[in-house]
Amino acid sequence: xxxxxxxxxxxxxxxGIILRTRSIVSGRKGPGIFxxxxxxxxxxxxxxxxxxxxxxxxxxAPSVTLARIIxxxxxxxxxxxxxxxxxxxxxxxxxxxxxLGKFFAIIAALDTGSSFEGMGANRxxxxxxxxxxxxxxxxxxxxxxxxxxxxSDIFNQFYISNNHYLLIYSIIGFYLLIQIAMIENSRLxxxxxxxxxxxxxxxxxxxxxxxxxxKALIHVGTYLKFAIYGALLTNVLVPAHWNIFxxxxxxxxxxxxxxxxxxxxxSFRARNKMNKNPKFVLTLSAISFIAFVVVxxxxxxxxx
Amino acid sequence: xxxxxxxxxxxxxIGIFLIKNQVKYxxxxxxxxxxxxxxxxxxxxxxxxxxxxxDIQLDIPFFQNTFQLTIDKLSAYxxxxxxxxxxxGFLYAKxxxxxxxxxxxxxxxxxxxxxxxxxxxxxILVVLLRDGLSxxxxxxxxxxxSFLLVIFEAEKRDxxxxxxxxxxxxxxxxxFILTALLIVNKATGEMSFDAxxxxxxxxxxxxxxxxFFIGFGIKAGFIPLHTWLPDAHPAAPSHVSGVMSGxxxxxxxxxxxxxxLSVQTDLLLIGMIILVFxxxxxxxxxxxxxxxxxxxxxxxxxxxxxxxxxxxxIGLGVIGLATNNPTLTLLGFSGGILHVLNHSxxxxxxxxxxxxxxxxxxxxxxxQMGGLMRNxxxxxxxxxIGSLAICGLPPFNGFISxxxxxxxxxxxxxxxxxxxxxxxxxxxxxxxxxxxxxxxCFTKAFGIVFLxxxxxxxxxxxxxxxxxxxxxxxxxxxxxxxxxxxSYLFVKPVFNMISEIFVLPESENIPDHTLSNLxxxxxxxxxxxxxxxxxxxxxxxxxxxxxxxxxxTWGCGYTAGTFKQQYTATSYADNYIQLANPxxxxxxxxxxxxxxxxxxxxxxxxxxSPDVFKTSLINKPTNWFLGLLKKIAVMQTGQIQHxxxxxxxxxxxxxxxxxxxxx
Numbered sequence: 001x002x003x004x005x006x007x008x009x010x011x012x013x014x015x016g017i018i019l020r021t022r023s024i025v026s027g028r029k030g031p032g033i034f035x036x037x038x039x040x041x042x043x044x045x046x047x048x049x050x051x052x053x054x055x056x057x058x059x060x061a062p063s064v065t066l067a068r069i070i071x072x073x074x075x076x077x078x079x080x081x082x083x084x085x086x087x088x089x090x091x092x093x094x095x096x097x098x099x100l101g102k103f104f105a106i107i108a109a110l111d112t113g114s115s116f117e118g119m120g121a122n123r124x125x126x127x128x129x130x131x132x133x134x135x136x137x138x139x140x141x142x143x144x145x146x147x148x149x150x151x152s153d154i155f156n157q158f159y160i161s162n163n164h165y166l167l168i169y170s171i172i173g174f175y176l177l178i179q180i181a182m183i184e185n186s187r188l189x190x191x192x193x194x195x196x197x198x199x200x201x202x203x204x205x206x207x208x209x210x211x212x213x214x215k216a217l218i219h220v221g222t223y224l225k226f227a228i229y230g231a232l233l234t235n236v237l238v239p240a241h242w243n244i245f246x247x248x249x250x251x252x253x254x255x256x257x258x259x260x261x262x263x264x265x266x267s268f269r270a271r272n273k274m275n276k277n278p279k280f281v282l283t284l285s286a287i288s289f290i291a292f293v294v295v296x297x298x299x300x301x302x303x304x
Numbered sequence: 305x306x307x308x309x310x311x312x313x314x315x316x317x318i319g320i321f322l323i324k325n326q327v328k329y330x331x332x333x334x335x336x337x338x339x340x341x342x343x344x345x346x347x348x349x350x351x352x353x354x355x356x357x358x359d360i361q362l363d364i365p366f367f368q369n370t371f372q373l374t375i376d377k378l379s380a381y382x383x384x385x386x387x388x389x390x391x392x393g394f395l396y397a398k399x400x401x402x403x404x405x406x407x408x409x410x411x412x413x414x415x416x417x418x419x420x421x422x423x424x425x426x427x428i429l430v431v432l433l434r435d436g437l438s439x440x441x442x443x444x445x446x447x448x449x450s451f452l453l454v455i456f457e458a459e460k461r462d463x464x465x466x467x468x469x470x471x472x473x474x475x476x477x478x479x480f481i482l483t484a485l486l487i488v489n490k491a492t493g494e495m496s497f498d499a500x501x502x503x504x505x506x507x508x509x510x511x512x513x514x515x516f517f518i519g520f521g522i523k524a525g526f527i528p529l530h531t532w533l534p535d536a537h538p539a540a541p542s543h544v545s546g547v548m549s550g551x552x553x554x555x556x557x558x559x560x561x562x563x564x565l566s567v568q569t570d571l572l573l574i575g576m577i578i579l580v581f582x583x584x585x586x587x588x589x590x591x592x593x594x595x596x597x598x599x600x601x602x603x604x605x606x607x608x609x610x611x612x613x614x615x616x617x618i619g620l621g622v623i624g625l626a627t628n629n630p631t632l633t634l635l636g637f638s639g640g641i642l643h644v645l646n647h648s649x650x651x652x653x654x655x656x657x658x659x660x661x662x663x664x665x666x667x668x669x670x671x672q673m674g675g676l677m678r679n680x681x682x683x684x685x686x687x688x689i690g691s692l693a694i695c696g697l698p699p700f701n702g703f704i705s706x707x708x709x710x711x712x713x714x715x716x717x718x719x720x721x722x723x724x725x726x727x728x729x730x731x732x733x734x735x736x737x738x739x740x741x742x743x744x745c746f747t748k749a750f751g752i753v754f755l756x757x758x759x760x761x762x763x764x765x766x767x768x769x770x771x772x773x774x775x776x777x778x779x780x781x782x783x784x785x786x787x788x789x790x791s792y793l794f795v796k797p798v799f800n801m802i803s804e805i806f807v808l809p810e811s812e813n814i815p816d817h818t819l820s821n822l823x824x825x826x827x828x829x830x831x832x833x834x835x836x837x838x839x840x841x842x843x844x845x846x847x848x849x850x851x852x853x854x855x856x857t858w859g860c861g862y863t864a865g866t867f868k869q870q871y872t873a874t875s876y877a878d879n880y881i882q883l884a885n886p887x888x889x890x891x892x893x894x895x896x897x898x899x900x901x902x903x904x905x906x907x908x909x910x911x912x913s914p915d916v917f918k919t920s921l922i923n924k925p926t927n928w929f930l931g932l933l934k935k936i937a938v939m940q941t942g943q944i945q946h947x948x949x950x951x952x953x954x955x956x957x958x959x960x961x962x963x964x965x966x967x
Contacts (some may be wrong), residue, residue: 005450022674027702030488044846047847047850047852047853048453048848048850048851048852048853049852049853049854049855050621050852050853050854050855051854051855051856051858052854052855052856052857053675053756053757053857054857055677055678055755056635056677056681057677057755058898059838063836063840063843064836066835067832067835067836067839068832068837070835071385071828071831071832071835074828074831075828077742084418085824085827085828085831087820087824087825088714088715088821088823089707089710089711089714089816089821090710090818090824092701092706092707092710092711092714093698093707095826096696096697096698096706096739097698097832098705099695099697099739099740099743100692100698101698102743103692103695103697103743103746105336105750106743107688107747107750107751107755108748110747110752110756110871110876111751111755112749112756112857112858113474113674113675113755113757113857113867113870114835114857114858114870114871115859115865115869115870115871116858116860117871118751118870118871118875119871120746120874121747121876122744122875122876122877122879122880123876125743125744125747125748126744126879126880126883128740128743129740129741129743130740132736132739133733133736133740136732136736137729137732137733140713140714140728140729140732141716143714143715143717144717144718144720145963146718147718147719149711149714149715150769159364162625167738179359183520196858205375209857209858211407211847212847212850213843213847213850214843217839219579241602246494247686254606255870263431272863275882278664285448285733292729296725301721301725302722
């Protein structure tokens with residue numbers, strides 16, 4: 001329960017911090033921290049414009065996408081409490097639920113019959129396909145290390161196991177989760193949400209035709225997704241048996257850190273060339289495979 | 305009693321040829337329903353009770369032999385899977401065959417219905433017969449009847465050619481099975497699946513298993529034994545493709561499982577053989593599916609992919625047996641076997657809808673379609689649900705079987721040694737890739753066919769197909785949703801079956817654990833659906849008092865866009881093709897714009913994605929052999945003197961060889 005509520009709270013300020021970081025770094029006055037939430041509110045008040053090409057898929061896709069994000073929040077644990085719903089293999093469910101949302105986002109983009117949105121759709125499909133192995137290898141590494149197969153149990157056992165090299169996988173896990181989060185949320189270096197040319201967009205071009213209520217749902221979904229990955233990062237970094245207040249404080253500290261990192265990345269880094277992206281994404285799988293090999297060595301399977 | 309009824313059905317099936325054209329369909333349906341009810345009843349008895357096996361004697365009049373039908377839990381399960389899909393397929397066939405009623409003569413229809421019924425009967429007998437010889441006979445009937453079903457439109461030359469290719473490959477497969485059975489016969493004096501246990505107890509296990517695996521693998525469509533599959537499925541009428549892909553290729557899986565029940569040693573090697581071929585089939589199957597332009601061929605390649613998933617489950621199960629890991633055995637086998645049912649449901653559903661699209665647009669080319677959802681909303685929704693299920697997405701049934709396989713792997717990781725860890729990790733990555741690629745493929749198939757603007761006049765004029773064709777499919781949808789949301793009901797009998805036939809230790813509490821996990825998945829699936837419904841209802845009331853405008857799609861400032869500027873199937877797959885081309889060898893042909901061309905002339909662009917395995921494993925050797933034969937044909941001069949000379953040389957040779965004591 002705690003995890004669910006904390007994610008909701010974190011999602012409120014997360015996008016605002018990214019915006020603030022960017023504006024501070026670039027020397028602008030910039031909007032306030034709650035500007036993105038206000039934007040959502042404004043969008044909710046507005047009417048909608050629908051393309052005459054679109055049909056029912058376009059109408060339901062944003063709701064399906066948000067619903068799957070809310071449901072995927074249910075399996076994220078916090079501290080040593082179990083998540084609202086926790087079962088063996090819940091991360092499989094988590095990953096496939098995210099894929100379901102992606103499926104709908106992609107077909108909604110194709111529903112518009114636009115010459116641009118298909119471009120975003122196929123890029124999204126390709127990159128999210130390539131990133132999945134990285135996530136699964138990482139989770140396989142955790143499962144092998146702890147002997148458990150649910151988010152709650154894995155993170156509970158993570159720091160209890162008598163392993164002095166834990167920091168290695170914490171850091172690798174942390175790095176990978178940040179990168180996966182960036183790809184899942186279509187941020188730099190894969191995709192640049194602030195680009196102004198349709199030809200170079202991925203996620204933005206898919207939602208070109210969404211407006212009003214649906215657009216608001218899509219934004220809320222993105223904010224929540226950031227906070228979900230932030231929560232996963234906290235779980236990897238913070239031992240579950242520490243004081244609960246300390247953990248809560250660390251939870252928010254890590255969320256803020258994550259947001260600032262994204263803001264800084266977006267201020268200083270350019271987006272990858274589009275045809276370099278597959279290589280970049282596959283590198284993540286390679287890194288998580290290294291994590292796997294490290295565990296093989298440390299558990300005495302490779303070199304005993 | 306049951307045997308008598310069965311024989312009665314077999315006998316009066318000839319009546320299809322004798323009755324009037326209008327009632328042929330209903331007569332066949334009647335016979336089909338009788339056999340479905342009869343066999344389902346018996347199978348239910350076996351599957352949901354403690355009776356391990358049920359024997360039925362089949363005495364055929366004027367025939368000295370008695371056939372022994374044996375229903376154990378494995379057979380019962382397959383009988384139920386076959387019954388469901390065959391019945392739905394035949395109900396669908398009524399509407400699908402309607403346009404052909406005017407163009408084809410009654411005899412064609414008689415043959416079609418008759419062979420459909422016999423395909424069904426032969427599949428039932430394949431899973432019920434244990435005796436080697438009768439097994440081979442019904443296996444042959446299955447190949448012949450499906451061949452006749454495939455060439456329903458035999459007046460088209462390429463369909464006939466495809467059919468003959470199919471027939472030949474089926475017989476190559478049968479040759480392997482027959483050889484394997486004969487080896488068993490030679491060693492034990494008995495030619496049956498029961499004798500396998502005796503053979504395996506004192507002979508090398510993996511060699512004979514490999515023979516069976518090749519034989520059954522051709523039927524199942526494991527890569528590289530799959531080359532008949534992507535041709536035969538598009539050629540057949542859609543209800544036949546649905547049944548062939550949904551259940552007939554599963555007979556290969558059944559055969560492999562049946563043989564596995566007797567295997568005693570070399571388990572690790574056998575498991576690895578199955579796993580490696582399954583991973584290759586799974587990944588390459590879906591990779592090749594993405595580049596197809598023919599909707600039914602795309603689905604056919606997906607059958608290969610799904611056979612791969614089933615095989616991954618079975619392979620892991622065998623590895624579990626070999627390494628004494630009941631968790632992996634139970635979950636691997638259960639996932640694979642449940643996927644047999646799941647795949648038969650959504651794949652037949654997808655084929656039926658591809659048939660509906662074909663009937664409405666007279667085309668199977670994805671590039672010619674688009675926007676069909678507007679005119680064919682029911683077909684579109686059915687296809688969408690099938691697509692979501694085949695991608696293994698929750699809360700549909702495909703997720704449940706893939707989840708079981710994943711869970712088996714993840715749970716075995718911590719106790720596995722180095723090699724096992726790497727094998728399991730490879731399978732995890734393979735399964736993930738398959739999932740991601742399937743999403744890529746079905747967003748393409750659904751998006752390009754049903755969404756956007758129509759890309760041709762035929763697609764624009766498409767009409768929704770008749771309710772006769774739609775309503776049987778609701779049954780498939782119901783099962784897809786029930787398995788997805790109440791998986792408990794289906795997984796429990798599968799667990800019982802696996803524990804019984806592979807004799808797993810009872811003390812393990814994995815089944816109960818897994819079932820409680822599945823209950824939680826069902827619950828979360830329910831929460832998900834409720835959230836979606838809530839959001840949609842809220843959205844509906846929210847938008848009621850807001851200004852809604854209808855406008856053009858955002859054209860980036862360009863307002864004169866046409867339907868041709870939409871993304872096509874080829875352009876959607878383009879970035880993927882760039883990555884996968886070293887494996888797929890897709891070729892692009894286009895007319896280039898020359899430098900002095902001031903007014904552009906008509907240009908064309910084509911892509912071809914040949915099946916790499918077909919070119920290198922079938923076409924190249926065959927062509928080489930044909931070339932060789934052509935060279936030998938020099939001897940065929942047509943002059944009688946030459947032929948007498950050949951005979952003379954032959955006799956001289958014989959004389960010489962006899963003289964040297966060589967013959």
